[in-house]
Amino acid sequence: MSSGLQSKVIVVTGGTAGMGEAFSRRAASDGATVVIGARDKTRGEQLAADIRKDGGLAVFVPTDVTVEEQVANLVRTAVSEFGRLDGAFNNAGGGNALGKVREIDESFWRATLDLNLTSIFFSLKHEIPAIVASGGGSIVNNASTAGVIGDAAIAAYTAAKHGVVGLTRAAALDAAREGVRINALVTGLVDTPLWRQVAAANPEVEDYFLGLQPSGRIGRQEDIAAFAAFLLSDASTYITGAALPIDGGLTAK
Known part of the structure; x- marks a missing residue:
């Protein structure tokens, strides 16, 4: 079933593996033009080529999301190549290595915030004006x-x-009257390549997390892609400023 992304131009950060890759493929199969930004040039170009081979529209722009000018270039490229920007899936992040407050050194703290929070700030800063100029979006x-x-x-x-x-x-409150909806996914444990590596090295970790899941399973990449596609479509125009759980019931406890 189509998610309603036909003809939309969508930026995807962190789009070359895991949830980002799954969303890029889903959005393109639903008729969106996908502009993928990530650090891994080889993987990114291959993903874009695969999408085009399957009949979709996709381009890759090498992007380190912790560098503002590179994020700005990603957005500029989307607009210059395709004339507008209708939406974005800001998925880049990670590096959730163990570390209690008293154990964290400054460099680790700053690197973690740069990748997971400052990157979102850079993305919103440049995506919102482009989407406003294009008539609104998500x-x-x-x-x-x-x-x-x-x-x-x-x-x-x-x-x-x-x-x-x-x-x-x-940001959702800031942009609401200009036709830009902004929401957050509260994603639980998802079966990504990174998770497979962790589980293979530590089988007891997988058993532990499965024991925490009310649903009895971890999420599929496709679960996340489908929900993100819905939020980026015109079927969700009354949803903004929300933190929406897609976690198998984990945060319901």
């Missing part, structure tokens, strides 16, 4: 369950993702 930020619940073991990541939720709400 932005989805990937925040994680760490954006709404605490976890002492990943303090820096938790702080950054809480920041994403707050920034999403502030």
Whole structure:
């Protein structure tokens, strides 16, 4: 079933693996033009080529989301190549290595916030004006369950993702009267390539997290892609400023 993304131009950050890749493929299959921004040039160009081979429209722009000018260039490229920007899926993030507050050094703290929070700030700063100029649209930020619940073991990541939720709400209020909707996904554990590596190295970790899941399973990349596609479509025009859980019931407890 189509998600209603036909003919939309959508920027995807962190779009070359995991949830970002799944969304890029889903959006393109639904008729959107996808402008993918990520650091891995080889993987990004291959993904864009695969999408085009399958009949979709996609381009890759090498982008380090922790560098504002590169984020600005990603947005400029979308507008210059395709004439407008209708939406964005800000998915870049990660690096949630273990570290309690008392154990974190300054460089780790700053790097974690740069990747997971400042990158969202840069993205919103440049995406919102472009979407306003195009007549309105939607932005989805990937925040994680760490954006709404605490976890002492990943303090820096938790702080950054809480920041994403707050920034999403502030930006949504700022842009609401200009036709730009902005929401955050509160994603739970998802079966991504990174998670597979962790689970393979630590089988007990997978058992532990499955035990926490009310649904009895971890999420599929396609689950996230489908929900993000809905939020970026015209079927969700009354939803903005929300932090929406897609976590198998984890945050319902």
